[in-house]
Amino acid sequence: MRLREDEVVRPDGGSGIYGVVEVANPAVFVVALTDDDEVVLVHLYRYTTGRWSIEVPAGSTDGEDALVAARRELAEETGLEAAEWIRVGGMSSLNGICDAPEHVFLARGLRPVGGGAAATRATQEEEGIADVRRVPFGEVLAMIGRGEIVDAETMAAMLHVAVHLGRVR
């Protein structure tokens, strides 16, 4: 990421400095749904906030196609691959200070990545992932309501999927 400071003219005509955090590459977020309506979540330590966090698998595109990145992040963080991938939407986080484009995918038809358990464990350790959980969709919503999930992108990704599946009205 990069912090850019622009000299700007404000809407009221005054001049000022506008700081923009540029996120180098779009990020991807994956709502992986099992045949039993469970969401696959990762439990990891977030250095930035100093807290443990429960989130959907996610990562940066590193410049490649968003779907390629989504497949890689799901495999690396959870050891799973999916038969069905749907891009359910895009979003932009903290757009008052950041330029951070994001893609949300729904992944279904899950199965373990062939022969990838050791690689998965290595990546999980690198990324600080303590464990992977399968949580019923309704229980994920309850965890959000109880404040046990606080990651805003996980919430936004869940809403995208709920809209796509007609589960919110």
Next chain:
Amino acid sequence: MRLREDEVVRPDGGSGIYGVVEVANPAVFVVALTDDDEVVLVHLYRYTTGRWSIEVPAGSTDGEDALVAARRELAEETGLEAAEWIRVGGMSSLNGICDAPEHVFLARGLRPVGGGAAATRATQEEEGIADVRRVPFGEVLAMIGRGEIVDAETMAAMLHVAVHLGRVR
């Protein structure tokens, strides 16, 4: 905001630099719901992304109580006050790079702020708000599905409210 660069030891034992964007004060997001199940949205230009965006009213707490900030942002951005305020949850955005705590409020029992129309127009101009819209809750969801709303915090705030009201399963 402030960009901090820490020397860290990574989970794999290597050393590195971890950049953290510190957002000075928590932010507040307000889902203001009319008696006719409409959500009050603002339409504003986002300098960071270079795009127009449709969002729930929001802003920084400037260090005061979150509810005080939520009342002020709703009044300043939309000219409305609310009889009922519920803090439906908290969240944290872009927690891979930012420490940005946020509060989400549901505001109901809406009415125009007494004698505040001129002040509201001045603030709207300062903040680049072109107009204020009342959009049925279900239509807000459809706009998210169609990619007409891309603000991630608006989505997360809508999910918090949908969970609170039992509208998602």
